Amino acid sequence: MSSKSTATKPTTDLSAYPAELLLELFRRMVLIREFELRAIEERRRGLIPGFIHSCVGQEATAAGACLALGPGDVITSTHRGHGHLIAKGGDPKRMMAELAARSPGYNLGKGGSLHMSDFELGILGANGVVAGGIPIAVGAGLAFKMRGESRLALAFFGDGAVNEGAFHEAANLAGLWKLPVIFFCENNLYGEGTPQSQQAAVADLSIRAEGYGFPGVIVDGNDVLAVYEAVRSAVGAAHAGEGPTFIEAKTYRQRGHYEGDPMVYRTAEEMEKWMARDPIPAFRKRLIESSDMDEGTLEETVGSVMEVLDEAVEFAAASPLADPATALEGVYAETHDGLVF
């Protein structure tokens, strides 16, 4: 077993990838970015009542990881989860409606940003608790393994989550039972407002995998193809019965922990440095320089994303608000002849 932390090499040759995949990676990244910016705007305008923890700057991790998964694979997500949902195929209309607390929202207005899910797409939910989704992903992987299904679960989590007990118990179990689970850590350098360097004694969180008997790899989380390759390789290992992989994607959250965060904890220089490494312009540049893709195709893609988001906002705004009469529904599946709980 090799459990040494290894950094994956940056991908340079795009000719090995189908044009459809490259364009889809680009489209999903743009869709995630623009969805977040629209959601932030619509929150300011009052359409969205709750908190937003935006993933602006982390589009490459979501898109690269989810496009490397099969349709039967499942994910668990985090408080910064919109990107994961979109990358896994989530419908921007139903997402926006959920954020706007409308009845056709994914979760009938009961979940909101922190708890959005679509079980048909294998999205087992964003999560309001740091590391809360990781044991759930391990349980999904256990179910797949018990039934002999060629499926796997990928748990997204941040750098803060690896200091939670839930991560350690889940990683131990998954490593012990060689479950088809990918531990995908988006290391964006900050756990809320505290730098990762003040939260852990190690800089590379991927080395924690070694303690649980499975490999940890480091990848440039702002390089969508590098992320895609790392996850593809982990998918292959899971399907081969080799068990979990820990992928640490080094990335950066361009905006605050939540919208309105004063961000007193980081410098303008640091932010500028990372803005220059924005994953979307970087990928766009590579597509133009190293593939047959032309500016026109990419502009068309951006335009179509904007239309999708216009429709999503219109759909949300025009949909009925969640009805208070539904507030007590769905606490249980079975209510035992209408007994009061």
Added chain:
Amino acid sequence: MREMTYSEAIRETLCEEMRRDPSVFLMGEDVGTFNGVWGVSAGMKDEFGPERVLDTPISEIAIIGAGLGAAMMGMRPVVEIMFGDFLMCAGDQLVNQVAKARYMSGGLADVPLTIRVATGAPGSAAAQHSQSPESWFMNIPGLKIVVPASAADAKGLLRTAIRGRDPVLFMEHKMLYATQGPVPEGDDFMVPFGQASILREGSDVTLIAIGGMAPKAMESADQLSRQGIDTEVIDPRTLVPLDKETMITSVAKTGRVVIAHEAHKRSGPGAEIAAMLAEEAVEFLDGPIMRVAARNAPIPYSPELESYLLPGVDEMVQAVRTLMGR
């Protein structure tokens, strides 16, 4: 009818459900080779193999969290938490994830998860291995809380839990494991949730007894009967959902009520039942609603101190006599 122990009734039901449905499996600390620390799963690993009777690390978060994930993916896990006290190790998974998964998802998540927990004081097990944690979780919408007091109810309620679609905290009192009782045969014997059991009919006073207190309440009723007091004993069987109707009907008949449980008195399950009766049945009451429960200190190690702290037959008899003005 055949007789068997509470423990055997649970084991038989687990085996029957695992034979019937390949999605049912058992997971927990020492449930396999060790046969369960309470001996409940004796021999099950031999019959079903290590793939369906899974010995886990000592990791309550992972046990309950993985149970949730597997349940969401269509399995029907039965997970065992060795001591109710340890539920707190898995607090987030139980309270924030398991209990709320269905609601937060707008009904998309099915959580057919049974969490078996050994509760109550087995004697000199002290503060971290003796608690009765029912009411810690009664305040969390989304969980069902089942407290079987007899072998037959253990069997019928466990089957309802396993075949249901909601997460269930199935609380097995340690001192009941070895108790014997008649248990119906047949794969389909089920006890519905939300139906209290009237263990003994009576006209003078209603004694509502939870879990391990139920057999002791029957003993108390026998003593009281010899003193000319006719006690109706009710076992709620499930705390969530709660069968209010049976309790209110009984109180309407007797006009007096004592609620007994081994959990601590302050905010124990009796507080909820008392409040419910005060709200909905006060016009029937001829005296105060009384509670017999553990005194409000951690459970001590010393048998003398423990016995002082925990409620028993004498405390129930005394409470009823006080209420009767005797």
